[in-house]
Every structure is written in C-alpha cells, then in structure tokens.
Amino acid sequence: MPLYKTIQPDSQTVVKIWKITESYEYLMSPLDLKVTSEERVLGMKSNIHQRGFLSVRHLLRSCGYTDQDLYYDSNGKPHLKDGKHISITHSFEFSGIIISTREVGIDIEKQRNKITIIAHKFVDYEFHYLDKSAEDYVRKLTVIWGVKESLYKLFATPGMLFREHFLVIPFMLDDLETTAWIDYNNLKHKYHSHFLEFEGYTCAFVTV
Template identity: 25%
Template sequence: MPLHRLLRLSPTAVLGLWHRTETAAALGALLPAGAPYAALLPPTAGSERQGQWLAGRVLAHAAAAALWPGAPGLLVRNDAATGRPYLEGPGVPASAVVSLSHSGEWAAALLATGGQVGVDVELVRDKARRISTKFLAADELAAAQRVGTDAYFTLLWSAKETLYKLAERRGLIFKEQLLLEPFTPASAGEIPMVLRLAEGQSRHRICYSQPAAGYVLTHCWEPGAPTATP
C-alpha cells in the first residue's frame, strides 16, 4: 500500500502523499464506498486518469481517518459548478475542507477542520516554461529566466495553482492577481505571495518541497481567513 506520508500540520489539518503504483481496479477496491465512487468516476477518463482520480480519493480517506476516526461514511464529491472537491457523510464536520491534486505517479491531499486549504503536485516538465508568459508577471518572468530551469518554472506554476485553490475564486488572472514575492529557491521552503481581489489584497506563504525526483509539491493551510487590505 504506497501511502507515502501523512503529515499532521496541526491537530486539525493533515497533508497526505500517495505514490501510485496500483491499477485503477486495485485502487477502486481500496475505497470503502466502492459503489458510489464507481458512479462518480469520470466516464471519459482513460485508465491513467482513472488511476489518478481514484488515488486522490483513497488518499483523502486515509487522511480523513487520521483526522476524524468516526467518519466511516465519508464521500469525496466535486461541486458541479466549480469542480472543487468537498466532503460529506456521517461524522464529517460541517467545516471540513479538502484540496486534491495528482500528477504522474503522485497524488496529494490536504484536509482540515475549518480554514482554507490548497495543494498541488506537479511532474517537472517544460510545459510551465513554455506557457510562462501566460501566468507570470513581467518581473516574475525576468526572475524565473535568470534561474532558467524547468523545475523552477514548474515550482512557480504549482505555487500559483495552490494559491488559486486556496482562494476559491473562479476566473482569477494568474499574472495579475496571484503574485509571487522574492524568495531564494532551495529544495524546500516557503514562497511569499500576494492575492489581489477587488475587495483588497492579502498575503500568504506557500510551502514547497520535492516529494520525489522530478516532482514538486506546494501546499498551504490557513486556519482563519486572511484580512484583506486595500
């Protein structure tokens, strides 16, 4: 069972990582609510996409068991309008929040009782570099080009994805509203960021690490809503 890690960020928040080696059928057998999930599985997804989708839900159940041992009826659903995952079922706190991500062989999940969560795992590729002008502001792009590696561009994309999930706002413009502040890249650390909304801006710190060679992981859990400033 390749549950790679469950990291308790606090008494009310757990970050999980799953290294996927199983087939989609094997992952489906690990879910306690197999029949409901079979109906929720994206019908047009191929075997690889199905495996990623199922791994995220198996991981969410493992993290939930650590947070809420009395919630055997947990079900992970997706909001029809936004696609964001949410939790329901007996024993699940009304304030429960969840963020899921998958890429390549890895799945990540961040669950908490209250607050805001965001998580993203990415396979390092040249894609983030190729689309960098679409998601990086001019000063961010200049700084990224000085570093120049695919891993760095992928990290910046992942950090913005995590903040986007944390914000829970549709239609945000990555290069204008999800802004990076200067930081010194390392194998693990924090990236300071600013979220700009119509009602003001707020500051956030996105944690990052390398779960395996060729991958980056970013996450953020905030127990209370940040105060926006004009």
C-alpha cells in the same frame, strides 16, 4: 506503493501524498464509491486518470474519511461533510490531499521543460527575480505554477487569472516555503506557501 509521504505543517493541517503504482483493479476493490463517483471514474478514458481518482479515495481513507464524506460545490471545489477544508491533486504517478481546519489548496506538478514555453501566461511580477539562464529555472517555474494553482483551488472564484491576480514572493528552492498574495477586486489576501520536490515532481500547498 501506498502512502508515499505525510507532512504536518501545523497542528491543524495534514498533507498526504500517494505514489500510484497499483492497478485500477487493486485500487478499486476495497472502495465504497458513491454512484456519481463510480460513473465519473468509469467515464474516464485514461487509466492513469482513473487510478489517480481512486488513489485520492485511498488517501481519504488514510485520514478516516470515505468517498461518501466528500462533495463538490458549483465551482467544482471539494468539501468534507464535517466542515474541514480539503484540496485534491493528482499528476501522472502521484496524487495528494491536504485537510485542515483552515482554507487550503494543493497541487502536484511534474517538472518539465515545456513550462518555459507557457511561462508568460502565468508569470508577471515573478520575472523580476527569475533568472532564465539559471539551472533551476524550470524548477522555480514549477514551484510558482504549483503555488498559483493551489491559490486558485483555495479561492475558487471564476475570473481569477494566474498572471494578473496571484503573486509569489522571491524564494530559494532550499527555503521550502514562501509567501503568496491574491490581489483581486481591490482586495489583498496573504497566504503561507510551502513546497517540496521528489522524483522529478513538485508539490506546493498553501494555507491561510
């Protein structure tokens, strides 16, 4: 199954999600990869990681780009040569990209109960409004993780901590959006956060 979902939160931004059902060979065959990208994908030990990497290149193609248009800075943040902002994610069966004229971040996570075990590592302020006994506790934790991961990708600054520097304002799952803040080095930055759920996964993305 190729393109799974396309979302356009505003006129300057597009989100595309791919459901990875194709084989490595099928995904690889039409692509023109840079030598560094070929070396990277061949060096991956996991087939699902290889297919996730390649599916992202297919998402790029669907937006009119190729692997040649993508590069990474010293912090590992991806960029497009035409100056537009991009963020990339893949998790098990799904991959996604967000492209915009503004700074952006995206994350896809599988909803799993084990997130409750590590919640204390990335949640602080949010515990004030979370109900640990609620049926939607895992789903809300997954949204919070996804939003904070998206913020981390957008800001791409070493030393930032999910628990201490990122805040997600209270939300309901039906809202499909919330507000998030980065509070770092005595500076506060506000971001628009969106999220959606599908097939046991959560996708979150943030924009300036």
